[in-house]
Amino acid sequence: MASGEEDGTVEEKETNNKKRTKGAIATAWLTFYNIAMTAGWLVLAVAMVRYYLQKGTHKGLYRNIARTLKFFQTFALLEVGHCAIGIVRTSVIVTGVQVCSRIFMVWFVTNSIRQIQNEESVILFVVVWTITEITRYSFYTFNLLNHLPYFIKWARYNMFIVMYPLGVIGELLTIHASLPYVRRSGMYSLRLPNKYNVSFDYYYFLIIVMLSYIPLFPQLYFHMLRQRRRVLHGEIVVEKDE
Amino acid sequence: MSRTIFFEVEILDSKTKEQLCFLDKVEPHSSVGDIKSLFHKSYPKWYPARQALRLDPKGKALRNDDLLQNLPVGTSATLYFRDLGPQLGWTMVFLAEYIGPLLIYLLFYFRVPYIYNHKYTLTSSSHHVVNLACACHSFHYIKRLFETIFVHRFSNGTMPLRATVRNCAYYWGFAAWLAYYINHPLYTPPSYGKTQVRYALIIFVLCEAGNFSVHWSLNSLKCEGAKCRRFPNPSKNPFTWLFFFVSCPNYTYEVGAWVGLSIMTQCVPVALFTFLGFIQMSIWAKGKHKTYTREFKDYPNFRMPILPFIL
Numbered sequence: 266m267a268s269g270e271e272d273g274t275v276e277e278k279e280t281n282n283k284k285r286t287k288g289a290i291a292t293a294w295l296t297f298y299n300i301a302m303t304a305g306w307l308v309l310a311v312a313m314v315r316y317y318l319q320k321g322t323h324k325g326l327y328r329n330i331a332r333t334l335k336f337f338q339t340f341a342l343l344e345v346g347h348c349a350i351g352i353v354r355t356s357v358i359v360t361g362v363q364v365c366s367r368i369f370m371v372w373f374v375t376n377s378i379r380q381i382q383n384e385e386s387v388i389l390f391v392v393v394w395t396i397t398e399i400t401r402y403s404f405y406t407f408n409l410l411n412h413l414p415y416f417i418k419w420a421r422y423n424m425f426i427v428m429y430p431l432g433v434i435g436e437l438l439t440i441h442a443s444l445p446y447v448r449r450s451g452m453y454s455l456r457l458p459n460k461y462n463v464s465f466d467y468y469y470f471l472i473i474v475m476l477s478y479i480p481l482f483p484q485l486y487f488h489m490l491r492q493r494r495r496v497l498h499g500e501i502v503v504e505k506d507e
Numbered sequence: 508m509s510r511t512i513f514f515e516v517e518i519l520d521s522k523t524k525e526q527l528c529f530l531d532k533v534e535p536h537s538s539v540g541d542i543k544s545l546f547h548k549s550y551p552k553w554y555p556a557r558q559a560l561r562l563d564p565k566g567k568a569l570r571n572d573d574l575l576q577n578l579p580v581g582t583s584a585t586l587y588f589r590d591l592g593p594q595l596g597w598t599m600v601f602l603a604e605y606i607g608p609l610l611i612y613l614l615f616y617f618r619v620p621y622i623y624n625h626k627y628t629l630t631s632s633s634h635h636v637v638n639l640a641c642a643c644h645s646f647h648y649i650k651r652l653f654e655t656i657f658v659h660r661f662s663n664g665t666m667p668l669r670a671t672v673r674n675c676a677y678y679w680g681f682a683a684w685l686a687y688y689i690n691h692p693l694y695t696p697p698s699y700g701k702t703q704v705r706y707a708l709i710i711f712v713l714c715e716a717g718n719f720s721v722h723w724s725l726n727s728l729k730c731e732g733a734k735c736r737r738f739p740n741p742s743k744n745p746f747t748w749l750f751f752f753v754s755c756p757n758y759t760y761e762v763g764a765w766v767g768l769s770i771m772t773q774c775v776p777v778a779l780f781t782f783l784g785f786i787q788m789s790i791w792a793k794g795k796h797k798t799y800t801r802e803f804k805d806y807p808n809f810r811m812p813i814l815p816f817i818l
Contacts, residue, residue: 457688458693458694460698461774462689462695462772462775
């Protein structure tokens with residue numbers, strides 16, 4: 266009977282040990298992930314600056330950085346997985362929506378519609394994304410290492426005030442610029458009649474996407490503003506970017 | 508000589524904590540429902556269905572049939588109030604949700620002006636299956652309306668107005684979307700022709716009959732609101748024998764009917780609606796199944812929530 270009790274506490278200790286190891290592995294992986302992403306977006310920033318300094322124009326800049334951008338932005342899909350398995354305490358749906366909108370912009374607009382790749386609006390949102398992501402990932406990295414310099418926290422919770430609207434403008438202008446080419450080519454569209462009795466018009470889909478910014482953007486923006494007020498006024502922060 | 512001890516009930520706003528109402532001389536055997544009625548007298552716009560009363564601002568809402576004397580309060584109780592917003596009774600909710608698709612589909616079937624190209628206005632489709640699909644779709648919703656009015660017995664629960672509007676937008680919108688394609692002048696009939704339509708129709712009819720039988724059988728259980736004394740069991744009606752295998756055969760039959768309609772029309776929007784409905788109903792079935800297994804110790808192990816042996 267006594268040994269039964271001992272077994273009980275031994276089991277408890279084993280479970281606690283397992284939990285601690287899992288926690289340590291998760292932290293190690295997340296630290297690596299965030300460092301890698303910070304580095305990736307830094308590389309992107311450097312590449313863009315070098316190109317502009319060398320060529321003096323933004324024409325052709327997108328093609329130059331396209332592969333790196335696609336790689337690191339797509340890699341961000343892992344963040345959805347992090348939320349799903351619980352090592353990051355953010356809603357799966359919110360992260361999913363954020364990452365999917367980025368993937369959509371990169372793969373289904375800028376990548377597939379070559380004629381708009383030299384637009385200024387593309388450079389605008391790519392620059393905004395780069396600045397935002399470098400700040401965000403370095404914030405997470407320092408947080409995980411428990412050594413968060415105040416200026417990074419300041420940057421994360423203040424830069425968005427300007428960056429966010431600028432990014433939205435860049436994205437909307439890009440989608441708008443792509444509309445005539447989409448209409449002319451009829452890309453990604455399915456017309457009637459067909460045996461599945463369904464149709465899809467990418468042109469109208471893009472218009473709906475643009476319209477959806479109207480309800481969604483203010484919600485996200487005011488949420489970030491509320492978070493900012495909470496964090497920078499010294500309350501306890503549970504890192505949840507919703 | 509016994510003296511009845513009266514309770515004092517103080518009702519505070521959950522968010523602002525200001526006192527909204529103070530009731531003294533409340534009978535100890537009063538229920539939360541009685542208190543809600545008393546509160547309603549002071550605040551006529553907050554009818555009882557709109558009130559959520561809690562012991563703790565962030566806790567669970569109290570049930571209407573909880574008795575004041577059984578709550579963990581002294582003789583002086585503090586309750587926190589939250590406004591649930593305008594409410595609709597379940598019957599109204601379902602009527603709104605079902606009338607929409609019924610009528611909207613017919614607008615597309617009769618090709619009302621401004622939907623399709625003007626040369627097709629008020630024409631009718633040359634395909635037999637389009638007429639059949641309209642009949643089936645309409646029958647499905649008429650049956651549901653009939654059941655809402657005559658068969659189902661709803662608890663006194665309500666649904667928030669906002670949620671109802673959202674649900675209606677979903678059902679009505681989807682009905683419009685799938686009706687648009689089925690009744691489109693460029694509709695393509697099923698690839699396997701009359702055979703496909705015939706088998707799909709059989710599936711549809713059997714599932715509608717099954718769904719109705721299950722609703723009828725659930726009706727005959729003596730339930731008081733949400734609490735039932737027995738769990739549902741198969742009866743002499745063969746359609747109810749699905750109860751041997753699943754907890755919620757009404758959902759199983761519902762999915763089956765829509766699968767039938769999808770095959771009959773060979774239309775992706777219908778299939779998508781079926782799929783989304785299946786996901787939602789599986790979630791509901793799992794919840795119901797869990798409630799049954801928790802409430803009844805002798806609940807058969809063999810049963811699955813919605814799909815026999817599988818889910």
